[in-house]
Amino acid sequence: MKYFGKIIWILFFSSLVFSAKSQNESPLQPFSNPMLINPAFAGFDNQTSLHVGNQFYNVDSAQAYNQLHFTYDTWSQKLNGGISIIFQQGIIGKRNISTTELGFSYAARPRKTENGALRFAVSTNFVLATKQLYVNSLDGIMIDAESSPNPPGPDLFQYLLLKPRLAVLYESRTTSWGLTAGFPLKVDFAGGEEDLNKVTPINLTLYISGNHEGYKKGLRTKPYAFIPEVIVFYQEDFSVIRLHPYMEHADNTLGIFLQSDITNNIHCLGGTAGIAFGNFRIDLNAGAGIPGISDQIGLMGELNLKIIVPRIDYSKINPWATERN
Incomplete structure (x- = not known):
C-alpha cells in the first residue's frame, strides 16, 4: 500500500496546476504508440521495441495538424530499468508553425505489489517551434517592407518548450492503468511579451486497459488477444x-x-485494421466526425509501424533454462 501514497501525491500535485493558462504546441496525441501515452512502457517486459508512425487531424478548413513520431525503447541491465528515445516532428497549419521534438525517458524496475506490479517513470522532452520554412521563404519573396509578414510574425525561431513528465503504470491480472502528467515550461524567442519560463498548460494522459487475454508470461497462448482500452488526454486548450x-x-x-x-x-x-509479419506489425486508424452531433466533419488518421524484439532468456551454464524471477 505504500506505493499508492506516491500515486496520491502525483494526483494532488497535478490538480494544483490546472489553472495555468497558455497555449501549448499541438493538440495531437498519438494513440497507437505506447511510449507517447505513458513513458513507463519503456523496456516493458524486458522487450525492445521500435515505433514509427504518422498522425493527421483535420478539424476544419482552417485547422489541420500533422505529426511524425519515432520511438525506440529497450531494457537496460546496467541502469536496471527501461530507457527510451523519442523524436517527433509536426505541423500546426493554423499558426504556420513547425515543431521538432526530442525526448528521453527512464522507467524503473517494476515493484511487485500484492496483486500486481507498479512502475514509475520520468522523461524530459525538448520542443523547438519555428515558423514554417515555406511560409518564411514567401515572406522574403512576396512581402515588401511596408506589408506585414504572415503569422506568427517575422521571426523564424518562435519558442522552446521544456516538457518534464512523471508517469505511473500499474498492472494486475485483470487490468492495466497508468497516469502521465506533463509540466511544460516555455521560452519565447519571438519579439513581444517577455514571458521566459512561462508555464504552459499541464497535460494529463489517463490510460486504462483490460488484461491481454491470449498472453501468459510474454508468450502467446492463443492465436488472438482481445484488448479493450480507454485513453483520456487533457490539456487547457485540447x-x-x-x-x-x-x-x-x-x-x-x-x-x-x-x-x-x-x-x-x-x-x-472509426476503425482499426492491421497486418503482422512475425515481429513486424502495421496498423491503420481512421475515422470521421459523426454528422448531427459534431460541429465539423473532422477527419483523423494514424499509421503506425511496430517492431517488437522479445527478450531472450539465456544462461551460459544451462542454455535451455528459463529465467528465474
Whole structure:
C-alpha cells in the first residue's frame, strides 16, 4: 500500500496546476504508440521495441495538424530499468508553425505489489517551434517592407518548450492503468511579451486497459488477444476521450474506436485494421466526425509501424533454462 501514497501525491500535485493558462504546441496525441501515452512502457517486459508512425487531424478548413513520431525503447541491465528515445516532428497549419521534438525517458524496475506490479517513470522532452520554412521563404519573396509578414510574425525561431513528465503504470491480472502528467515550461524567442519560463498548460494522459487475454508470461497462448482500452488526454486548450476495443490476432488487427474531441465538439467513429509479419506489425486508424452531433466533419488518421524484439532468456551454464524471477 505504500506505493499508492506516491500515486496520491502525483494526483494532488497535478490538480494544483490546472489553472495555468497558455497555449501549448499541438493538440495531437498519438494513440497507437505506447511510449507517447505513458513513458513507463519503456523496456516493458524486458522487450525492445521500435515505433514509427504518422498522425493527421483535420478539424476544419482552417485547422489541420500533422505529426511524425519515432520511438525506440529497450531494457537496460546496467541502469536496471527501461530507457527510451523519442523524436517527433509536426505541423500546426493554423499558426504556420513547425515543431521538432526530442525526448528521453527512464522507467524503473517494476515493484511487485500484492496483486500486481507498479512502475514509475520520468522523461524530459525538448520542443523547438519555428515558423514554417515555406511560409518564411514567401515572406522574403512576396512581402515588401511596408506589408506585414504572415503569422506568427517575422521571426523564424518562435519558442522552446521544456516538457518534464512523471508517469505511473500499474498492472494486475485483470487490468492495466497508468497516469502521465506533463509540466511544460516555455521560452519565447519571438519579439513581444517577455514571458521566459512561462508555464504552459499541464497535460494529463489517463490510460486504462483490460488484461491481454491470449498472453501468459510474454508468450502467446492463443492465436488472438482481445484488448479493450480507454485513453483520456487533457490539456487547457485540447481534451479528448478515446474508447478503443480491438482484437490483435497473430496475423492481423481489427477493432473500432469512438473518439470525442471535447474542445472542438467533434465526435469521431472509426476503425482499426492491421497486418503482422512475425515481429513486424502495421496498423491503420481512421475515422470521421459523426454528422448531427459534431460541429465539423473532422477527419483523423494514424499509421503506425511496430517492431517488437522479445527478450531472450539465456544462461551460459544451462542454455535451455528459463529465467528465474
